[in-house]
Amino acid sequence: MATPLHIVEIDKLKTACSTCSLHELCLPAGLTPTELKSVDQLVNRRRTVKRGEHLYRSGAQLQALYAIRTGFMKSCVLHEDGREQVAGFHMMGELMGMDAIGTNQHLCDAVALEDSDVCEIPLSDLESMSREIPSLHQHFNRVMSREIARDYGVMLLLGSMRAEERLAAFLLNLSQRFAARGYSSTEFHLRMTREEIGSYLGLKLETVSRALSHFQAQGLVAVQNKHLRILKIDNLREMVGQHSCRA
């Protein structure tokens, strides 16, 4: 009986935002050290989600928001008929579950693409603490707003780019987010399948595969299975800039 409690204690300790390397990127970004201490109380539980497992499911009651500490996840909206549309990929320091605040019900599934650790942030605690710490309140608004801004970008992509432009935009987005986390911006591991990329980009897996092959043939990237190296990042940027745009 004592042992599990002890484990929980250790978990709590490890979960503290104030000692977390992501605190500049995550929810507590921009807080003073004192405020950071308070926020530590917010995150009172950590959860591990193994590759392929769900963090939450569409329709489930909102229990908490989740900040990704390590790992990689996707969220996908489900059709009635079983088909799924990937609405986003999420990496460490990012917050998930914000779509559920409006209705108290998740409207997408959150699935781990590799073993992941997340911090649980009960919404009610976040709201009450926001009242005490205005800059937390403000920062949370910004995080939600940025999610809206991201979504607008995805709409732009889905609504008016052609296949290779979409893929280029996708790779550049990943590149930039890895860079922001101190990883290489030109060489990384794609944790999702071609099918998942395709779903996110509104394309079929074959089209994604062909586009990647074509990029490789042009010398823009070097792909080997899920390992990707960007060779000519400027050319990719150009592709996204200038649309010959069909829609």
Add this chain to the structure above:
Amino acid sequence: MATPLHIVEIDKLKTACSTCSLHELCLPAGLTPTELKSVDQLVNRRRTVKRGEHLYRSGAQLQALYAIRTGFMKSCVLHEDGREQVAGFHMMGELMGMDAIGTNQHLCDAVALEDSDVCEIPLSDLESMSREIPSLHQHFNRVMSREIARDYGVMLLLGSMRAEERLAAFLLNLSQRFAARGYSSTEFHLRMTREEIGSYLGLKLETVSRALSHFQAQGLVAVQNKHLRILKIDNLREMVGQHSCRA
């Protein structure tokens, strides 16, 4: 000198949330009468935007959020190359500008599709008042969250529906929003052009036109220019439900 001031006074009066017929739908939804009185102070300016004019432009500094009082607007994301993607249509009681909170800069243009009246809500005032009125804070979070949820729906539409499914989903969405405002759910005026519908749905105007004609031929709707009557709403619902889904 006295006259313009007087006009402003009258405007202020008319702008009060507590006397606004939209307060159940808009930002102050769910507040007590006392709280509502406080929120009146938030909305200290009203603005008229004529058909075709911009409420704000992409890249502009965030001045305030805007609640639509009357009229109809679109927001569109711009490509570097001048093409535009309509990210949403907005009607009375809806809040615009939330995408700009994260960066303090608007990332889309807001254009009136008919002469519109909007209430200006300075973000800083909203934030400070949220601290005093928890339910306002909570409700604002919900409004932002619902925008995220809406965006996920649009992604689903753009990423995995075929042309006629998209149009059906669009019509049903309009129908539902008009109904929520006490207008007919089956008969309304399309304030946007076929091209704008197409841009929103990731289709070309000709495709939108053809799809509408096809719906009419099937007896699902009656269209005459911008006037639309939904005849078989259940059939439209079925269309959106069951995808033969290509992406």
Add this chain to the structure above:
DNA sequence: ACGGCAATTTGACGCAGATCAAAACGGGCG
């Protein structure tokens, strides 16, 4: 190390929707 299954690649072909074109319509303004 090996077997089996999932993921990826590549090719051939088809089709939904884009593109091009032109006619019809409608609404705002002089």
Add this chain to the structure above:
DNA sequence: CGCCCGTTTTGATCTGCGTCAAATTGCCGT
């Protein structure tokens, strides 16, 4: 009231990407 220009409709044709298929590769579990 009638003209003009922007919007819409409809037709014909083209094409990017989806679909189907099959071969290849790589990864996971035993």
